[in-house]
Amino acid sequence: MSEDCEIHAANRSGVGVGGDRVRWHAADLRDPSSAQALVAVVRPTHVLHLAWEATPRVYNQSPENFRWLHASIAMALTFGELGGHRFLGVGSSGEYDANGAPCAEDVTPIRPSSIYGKCKAACWLGVTAAAQYHRFSAAWGRVFLPYGPGDPAGRLVPSVMMALQEGRPVEVTHGKQLRDFIYAPDAAHLLVKLLFSLETGAFNIGTGHATTIRSVIEYLASRHGGRSELRFGAIDPPPGEPPVLVADMTKTTETLGSLALTSATDGLDRLLAPRRSAPTGANPTLGSSE
Amino acid sequence: MSEDCEIHAANRSGVGVGGDRVRWHAADLRDPSSAQALVAVVRPTHVLHLAWEATPRVYNQSPENFRWLHASIAMALTFGELGGHRFLGVGSSGEYDANGAPCAEDVTPIRPSSIYGKCKAACWLGVTAAAQYHRFSAAWGRVFLPYGPGDPAGRLVPSVMMALQEGRPVEVTHGKQLRDFIYAPDAAHLLVKLLFSLETGAFNIGTGHATTIRSVIEYLASRHGGRSELRFGAIDPPPGEPPVLVADMTKTTETLGSLALTSATDGLDRLLAPRRSAPTGANPTLGSSE
Numbered sequence A, B: 001m002s003e004d005c006e007i008h009a010a011n012r013s014g015v016g017v018g019g020d021r022v023r024w025h026a027a028d029l030r031d032p033s034s035a036q037a038l039v040a041v042v043r044p045t046h047v048l049h050l051a052w053e054a055t056p057r058v059y060n061q062s063p064e065n066f067r068w069l070h071a072s073i074a075m076a077l078t079f080g081e082l083g084g085h086r087f088l089g090v091g092s093s094g095e096y097d098a099n100g101a102p103c104a105e106d107v108t109p110i111r112p113s114s115i116y117g118k119c120k121a122a123c124w125l126g127v128t129a130a131a132q133y134h135r136f137s138a139a140w141g142r143v144f145l146p147y148g149p150g151d152p153a154g155r156l157v158p159s160v161m162m163a164l165q166e167g168r169p170v171e172v173t174h175g176k177q178l179r180d181f182i183y184a185p186d187a188a189h190l191l192v193k194l195l196f197s198l199e200t201g202a203f204n205i206g207t208g209h210a211t212t213i214r215s216v217i218e219y220l221a222s223r224h225g226g227r228s229e230l231r232f233g234a235i236d237p238p239p240g241e242p243p244v245l246v247a248d249m250t251k252t253t254e255t256l257g258s259l260a261l262t263s264a265t266d267g268l269d270r271l272l273a274p275r276r277s278a279p280t281g282a283n284p285t286l287g288s289s290e
Helices: A032-042 A064-081 A115-134 A156-166 A184-195 A213-224 A250-256 A264-272 B032-042 B064-081 B115-134 B156-166 B184-195 B213-224 B250-256 B264-272
Strands: A007-011 A022-026 A046-049 A086-092 A137-143 A145-147 A170-172 A181-183 A201-205 A230-232 B007-011 B022-026 B046-049 B086-092 B137-143 B145-147 B170-172 B181-183 B201-205 B230-232
Touching (some): A022 A032, A032 A064, A064 A115, A086 A184, A115 A137, A115 B115, A137 A184, A145 A184, A156 A264, A181 A264, A184 A250, A201 A250, A213 A230, A213 A264, B032 B064, B086 B184, B115 B137, B137 B184, B156 B264, B170 B213, B181 B184, B181 B264, B184 B250, B201 B250, B213 B230, B213 B264
Parallel strands (some): A007 A022, A046 A086, A086 A137, A137 A201, A145 A181, B046 B086, B086 B137
């Protein structure tokens, strides 16, 4: 289990969190030779591969996705060649052709609309092929809408929080989109459980709860108590954006056991806590419809 | 249309058929830099990308599939970057999770069981992503069971013909598999029509007719008139081989117009013709069930 294992982690700087528990390596994982060299040095039994282009507003159509696709499959092949046991890659709800119903891993069609979604779906096929060739165990976590500590500034929650704090108007889309917000530490917890499970295949990393983007923004505004104007509809949503993107969590729950996941209000409150000493008044709740 | 165009073709030797009509180039298309260099020299408006590992009995699980996956996406990206208009790649019926019903392009799940099928399906996702990024038109022809002139010796039809000719026993699987046999020149014809159409997406390249493998072997034996023993069941079929793999040709027919396809008996007769001056006796027909 994860408590006993030696943990190696990599990013471009070779510096990161975790203290003595984690040995950091500097590697540019977009570069197949760098990714392969890292695997050859560490010789991991298990890999949790999270790295990918994720710059807000850019990642969906970025050509960096092609580099990640190739380098990730190359890394999985080297991992298998060197005798690795278990590879967990991270995919996206953007792989699904969401039709309004909750997305089920082996039922909802994989028909991604973005370059990001297409490269993620192609990567999973490539990883399963590598697993078949080298006979290692492979799984894939399709993450829904993560939010939480460490979010880059351009993402929804921090950008709204920043506007509220600065008293600027909050300019957003209509906000009626139903999304499956998952508190990032919960997503991390599910991914680690999945890494140490024996089940192969794709698994949703979400909560199963549908929340409107509007209600998240309104909640943040209500907790902040400032006077920022909420301008819903000021921005057009990206073309082809699905109205509903929510996980069916049946398969993940059956595989990983019951999941004590943080509610959206609790998760947002934790993000607000460093800024506000204590919440005031009664807690509003988040609605899944208008 | 294809009649007016300048035709460039590539293989490893740089020598091929077509006479003055075709300019041949030597390129190893498994090598991304070689594939990209070819595209940069020729600057094609249209690409029909047929090359892939296809060695009988080996291709399904070969690691060469990973090289083809990467090099094909790299070629598509360079093609788009240099202003190419239309890219047609060749996929496989092996991408489908065939459940007995005819495979329909946008309905039957893409859940390939072989490494070959997984890499083909990943390639199509990568090509669509490249097309989206560089705004070119992309299509994908999923070829069912081609047979015809030029088949390598290890494939079903030539290997049975060879055994019959040499009077050896024909050792085969049970032969009950239902397959969609398409005469290779017909597959070529459909692919060229698809190359010059404007429709994007995946299209089946088959006939829509289900034929048992057994009936093809029995037909070849009956036409040969020799005394080879047909040993059905002497070989185990590959694990996970689907009992039925037949194209639903609705989408292809709607897109390319009505298709005058060669029947299996006519196609096999053409292959037998060089060996036999004229068929004798009444033509047996090929059954789609036992």
